[in-house]
Amino acid sequence: MIRAQALLETKMLLRNGEQLLLTVVIPTLLLVLFSAVDIVDTGEGKAVDFLTPGILALAVLSTAFTGQAIATGFERRYGVLKRLAASPLPRWALMTAKTCSVLVTEILQVVLLTVIAFALGWSPHGNPLSVVLLLVLGTAAFSGLGLLMAGTLKAEATLAAANLVFLLLLVGGGVIVPLDKFPDAAQSVLGLLPISALSDGLRDVLQHGAGVPWADLGILAVWAVLGLGAAARFFRWE
DSSP: OHHHHHHHHHHHHHHOHHHHIIIIIHHHHHHHHHHHSOOSOOOSSOHHHHHHHHHHHHHHIIIIIIIHHHHHHHHHHTTHHHHHHTSSSOHHHHHHHHHHHHHHHHHHHHHHHHHHHHHTTOOOOSOHHHHHHHHHHHHHHHHHHHHHHHHHSOHHHHHHHHHHHHHHHHHHSSSSSOGGGSOHHHHHHHTTSHHHHHHHHHHHHHTTOOSOOHHHHHHHHHHHHHHHHHHHHHOOOO
16 A cells, blocks of 8 residues: 555656756756856865765755645645544555655655766765665755645645745755855754755765764754654644
């Protein structure tokens, strides 16, 4: 049942033009544009080496948070979740299927963005296991926050709030603009955001060849526990 529901969720996501715009088109365009045109000062080295980790983090944000929040919010509004909750598929299995769908989509995103980054001259470093750990914890953190939003707000409010958060984190989360470009007071706050922890952690590993970024992993773990715990506590199925 979980496999069948996960397959259905993935097909629905890939057939949705708005979701594809968020999950594929926007990250790809940002990577190509800012790598080819010197718009933002990304420091020493090639721009693509700085940008690719941030765009990978943005891909996780777009799928696990924005896309999942909007889709789940409207499913809740139209009674889809209520009907599924009354089916033989347990509620935990439905959430598991949604998580599997998110992971499949993220794998496709990472493969596509990696191929494009290599074509642009990307030279990654570091341990792939650290990258996987960061992506998994980032997915858990954003999934929890996305489900919390979808399960507590109205669908229209979720649509507006999720897109607004996406834009704000794109600008202020260290994805394209380095955090050291912001005032010191703002840096201390922005550095605690899950998108900042994910993009900085990926950048430390892939660009600088650092070891396990424990501080960033710790921030993501805290957000994952808080987000998933709050979603489990406050999510309303109808």
